Amino acid sequence: MLEVFFLGTGGIMPTKERNVPAIALRYRGEIILFDAGEGTIRQMNTAKLSPMKVDKIFITHFHGDHYLGLGGLIQTMNLWNREKPLHIYGPKYTFELVQHFLNSGFFRPGFDIHVHELGETRLKFGDYEIWSFKVEHGIPALGYVFRERDRRGKFLPERLREYNLSEGPILGKLEREGKIEWKGRIIHLEDVTGPRRKGLKVVYTGDTEPTERVRLFAERADLLIHEATYLNPDDRGGSYHSTVKEACETAKRAKVKLLALFHRAFRYTYGEYSVEAAKICGGFNVNFIVPRDFDVITPKSDSWELRSLLEEGK
Ligand SMILES: [Zn+2]
Ligand SMILES: [Zn+2]
Known part of the structure; x- marks a missing residue:
């Protein structure tokens, strides 16, 4: 079960309506954080996500709106007597920058913080991998x-009957070991299961101007969270950001199932931005959402289901 929590969806600076970037993936009891803008601890508390369940934080880059919440998070973990280590991942200079940051106040974490500087790499963890790519x-x-x-295929009842396999511990053993000897026959897991199911793929660009790297890494993703700071290219000035149109183009070319338009500039209200985004993305025939803070999406059969924690809390 995977849940994607949009904790902060705005870019550059927080507004009354939205906070700066932080995305939490909850997967099998673990919370993986992507970016931690100022106030992320408040957003996590509101979403009832415990920072004690966070072991890994992936920072996209060191502009304030993406990392200034690290201090509050770490201090809260300390306050709650955290003992297990915390891993912080980020681009070149992450080590120096995190060290400076942690030295800026009168507190020392009572737990280990491991900092990892990444280029383009694949990190393997239990049931998932995290890939990093340059933007x-x-x-x-x-x-x-x-x-x-990728996950194993579903058990096929007719095949189970064929092999006289009943539900229960024996199936657990087959799943764990891949093959078993049963009633004089060797049975492989593939003998009684359907085709393997593709694992979910979720991509987060952080801040970037349009780049071919995103399309490459987002190929056939289930969810692409693409920064789309501006509605009009003229608003961009000299900044290295993307527009809604560019995010839609990339999503279309990468054949992603769902695009989340993220990091909108503070000048746009939600209403204005989503109406314009619908006009722009409509032309691309791309499935998209404009998430608000505290929206949560979960995969459901071949698409995603969206709910709002704020609506639920009313
Ligand atoms: Zn930003
Ligand atoms: Zn930035």
Whole structure:
């Protein structure tokens, strides 16, 4: 079960309506954080996500709106007597920058913080991998891919009957070991299961101007969270950001199932931005959402289901 929590969806600076970037993936009891803008601890508390369940934080780049919440998070973990280590991942210079940051106040974490500087790489964890890829933002900046391992196919009842296999511990053993000897026959897991199911793929660009790297890494993703700071290219000035149109183009070319338009500039209200985005993305025939803070999406059969924690809390 995977849940994607949009904790902060706005870019550059927080507004009354939305906070700065932070995305939490909850997967099998673990919370993986992508970016931690200022106030992320408040957003996590509101979403009832415990920072004690966070072991890994992936920072896309060191502009304030993407990392200034680290201090509050770490201090809260300390306050709650955290003992297990925390891993912080980011682009070149992450080590120096995190060290400076942690030295800026009168507190020392009572737990280990491991800092990992990444280029383009694949990190393997239990049931998933995290890939990092370089994006174009004028400073060292990364995008990330969460890639769930492919899962075994479903058990096929008719095949189970054929092999006289009943539900229960014996199936658990077959699943764990891949093959068993049963009633004088060797049975492989593939003998009684359907085709393997592809693991989920979620991609987060962080801040970037349009780049071919995103399309490459987002190929056939289930979800692409693409920064789309501006509605009009003229608003961009000299900044290294993308427009809604560019995010839609990339999503279309990469054949992603769902595009989340993220990091909109503070000048746009939600209403204005989503109406314009619908006009722009409509032309591309791309499935998209404009998430608000505290929206949560979960995969459901071949698409995603969206709910709002704020609506639920009313
Ligand atoms: Zn930003
Ligand atoms: Zn930035």
